[in-house]
Amino acid sequence: MTTVEKVAMGIIGIAMATTLVLPGRQTSKIIDSVSSLFRGSLATAMASPKR
Template sequence: MTTVEKISMGIIGIGMATTLLLPGRQTVPVIDAVRKLFSGSLATAMNVPRR
């Protein structure tokens, strides 16, 4: 893994842990937003239309 990948995974991991552990957070919308971010980035890299 490159340094950028490690930093990105760390930020995402901290964000996910914060979402799940702190009270009053909107867990489902945040997880869905992260999923859309990755699928959109992958779709852009593969040059296919997003769903």
């Protein structure tokens, strides 16, 4: 397993644990914020504006 895969699995694991612990189970907000993080990182890498 490469370092990138380990980091990605760690982020996903933390997000899943956070979703279980949050009051009111705000799963949709967590999923939106994680996907926004990845979209923002990808947009930065490609030097394009976020949409």
